[in-house]
Amino acid sequence: MRRAVALVGLVGIIGAGMSLALLPATGTVAAPKAERTYLIPAGDGYGVADCISSKSECGQIVADAWCESQGHHAATAYGVAAREDITGSTPRPANMAQTELPLTITCGG
Incomplete structure (x- = not known):
């Protein structure tokens, strides 16, 4: 009896998985964001300033x-x-040097 119940459950799970796999895609795609420029502090703590500034x-x-x-x-x-x-x-952090300018990254749409 237990095997029969387990088999029915397994067939149900496989059937549900197959039906989800065979469903057509809805065709909705998220619209890309518009171009945008970000200002990032040069001393952000991640060490990206050397790569971006050079x-x-x-x-x-x-x-x-x-x-x-x-x-x-x-x-x-x-x-x-x-x-x-x-x-x-x-606001500019108090410990930021006057000559330390932030970094810019412009991202495409």
């Missing part, structure tokens, strides 16, 4: 990873922020 090969890898983690495609631009990019809307 425009080296590792900078592209780090910038792409940042964009993907934010839900975007690959980075289109990255580097040290220009003074006019900083609005002063976010």
